[in-house]
Amino acid sequence: MGTVAGRILADRITGDTNPHGELFSPHRVSLRAAPTLAQMNTAVALDLIGDRLVPPDADGDDVPVGTARGEVRRAGQKGVYRDRTGAVHAVSLRCTHLGCLLRFNGAERSWDCSCHGSRFDVDDTVLEGPATLPLPRREV
Numbered sequence: 001m002g003t004v005a006g007r008i009l010a011d012r013i014t015g016d017t018n019p020h021g022e023l024f025s026p027h028r029v030s031l032r033a034a035p036t037l038a039q040m041n042t043a044v045a046l047d048l049i050g051d052r053l054v055p056p057d058a059d060g061d062d063v064p065v066g067t068a069r070g071e072v073r074r075a076g077q078k079g080v081y082r083d084r085t086g087a088v089h090a091v092s093l094r095c096t097h098l099g100c101l102l103r104f105n106g107a108e109r110s111w112d113c114s115c116h117g118s119r120f121d122v123d124d125t126v127l128e129g130p131a132t133l134p135l136p137r138r139e140v
């Protein structure tokens with residue numbers, strides 16, 4: 001697809017018509033894609049709303065080494081991770097992109113957002129966007 005994209009872009013720059021330009025146009029409208037688009041956006045909306053209704057896992061004091069938990073405090077939801085040395089890392093569980101609730105990914109040791117795919121390390125740093133701002137840290 002990279003080669004096709006390159007040819008389409010080159011033709012657009014030179015003013016030539018590319019036979020595949022319409023097929024890959026970001027402005028194309030397809031009614032066949034409407035159900036899939038609606039289904040995907042519904043899933044994101046349910047995730048966004050459902051996250052606010054589901055209670056968190058447990059209190060941060062109960063977090064075993066190498067695992068993480070979510071909890072609710074007056075300051076909002078926070079994610080608590082205990083590393084192998086026993087040190088505890090606490091961050092806000094609200095994604096800095098649009099506010100979806102993050103979930104811990106034990107395989108990657110990261111806080112992941114199911115809405116648009118942002119990922120954060122246990123200390124707050126953005127690993128993958130679209131989020132650009134780090135997570136606010138929370139007191140342990």
Ligand code: FES
Nearest residue numbers: 095097098113116
């Ligand atoms: S709300 Fe988290 S990536 Fe968009």
